[in-house]
Amino acid sequence: MRRRLINSTLAVVLVVIAVFGVSLVIVETRTISSSAQESVDSEAYRLVSIVDSRLIGGDPVNPDILSDESGAKRYAIIRIPGRRPIEIGERPEGGAIRGSAEGDRGETVTVEEPRSVVTAEVGRTLLIIGAVALLAVVAAVLLAVRQANRLASPLTDLAETAERLGSGDPRPRHKRYAVPELDRVADVLDASAERIARMLTAERRLAADASHQLRTPLTALSMRLEEIALTDDLETVKEEATVALTQVERLTDVVERLLTNSRDPRTGSAVPFDLDDVVKQQIEEWRPAYRSAGRAIVRSGKVGMRAVGTPGAVAQVLAALIENSLMHGGGTVALRTRVTGNQAVVEVTDEGPGVPSGLGARIFERAISGRNSTGIGLAVARDLAEADGGRLELLQQQPAVFALFLAREAGAHRDQPEGEEAAPRTVR
The missing domain is CATH 3.30.565.10 (Histidine kinase-like ATPase, C-terminal domain)
Incomplete structure (x- = not known):
């Protein structure tokens, strides 16, 4: 029973973790990707505004100035009509997330961030979710074991009580388990034990009373029969037989009285x-x-x-x-x-x-x-x-x-x- 309780509890927990865990992973992955995309777009708009302001003021536009003013850490390429493209940072290898913006003077800014950064963030999130799921499984197992012991131990006790009743030991245990259903079963078993004890006591008492009460009339009847066996006088035989019949009647009355009193x-x-x-x-x-x-x-x-x-x-x-x-x-x-x-x-x-x-x-x-x-x-x-x-x-x-x-x-x-x-x- 303990194993079934643990397995059922663990199965429920795993189903819940699977349903909510997968949903959480999907939501978190999309949230991280969207946040990365918004960050790249925001940096592209900031760079294009800086380029616009410098072009309007006739100030020079070069990578060092743009890096210092924007604080950009991602790779960016700025294309200004009639000029060579300006690059900031190192161009990412492999896949990248791109964000673009266009200025009032026709310039365009493209910002790129390596997709590995997003993948790493998703990985960290998955690791946290997995750790939480593992803790949930461990807690569920511990709780299942505790509940299984709490339910199985009382049932074992109740089974032992029932077995003891069946073997002729009617002593009530008066033990309760703080579980209403199990306490109800314990109440019924204790009440049955008390009834069986009363029945056994009544039977033993009836047997003791019968052996004691029947001893005297049986002894008297035996003596009358001995008198009959030892005499040859017909009148004496009739007299003793009459007395013996009276003793038999009294013996019957004793038995009936004992049965009445036992009830x-x-x-x-x-x-x-x-x-x-x-x-x-x-x-x-x-x-x-x-x-x-x-x-x-x-x-x-x-x-x-x-x-x-x-x-x-x-x-x-x-x-x-x-x-x-x-x-x-x-x-x-x-x-x-x-x-x-x-x-x-x-x-x-x-x-x-x-x-x-x-x-x-x-x-x-x-x-x-x-x-x-x-x-x-x-x-x-x-x-x-x-x-x-x-x-x-x-x-x-x-x-x-x-x-x-x-x-x-x-x-x-x-x-x-x-x-x-x-x-x-x-x-x-």
């Missing part, structure tokens, strides 16, 4: 639901895992509450909190339901060491974990809670107390009076 994290489908059913379902689901760990789950608090949210999302939030207590906590895990204002609250706590003091403010950020876990579960849980208009908070660090706040159903009358709570139930 728009703010999308929710909140409906009134029975909070007790969700809490009970989670306790039943986590019973085998806690039984294997030799730990207990205790449920207490108000019963009969109806909240507004998505049952599947609320179940996933509680599952994340319960799993977090199983992995990082210790002792008894307690689920307590209560009412505060117009909100239903589910608290999850355990008897473990709690959340490290340095992580309290960042515990819901992605990739933040105090014990070599993925750091995804609590971040996803908060997103799910906020999608339905609720919120998930860390109320206490040591021991850890997490609380899920949900809106209560308007006009609900099933709640038991304040202070009337379900008796604590322990599942081992």
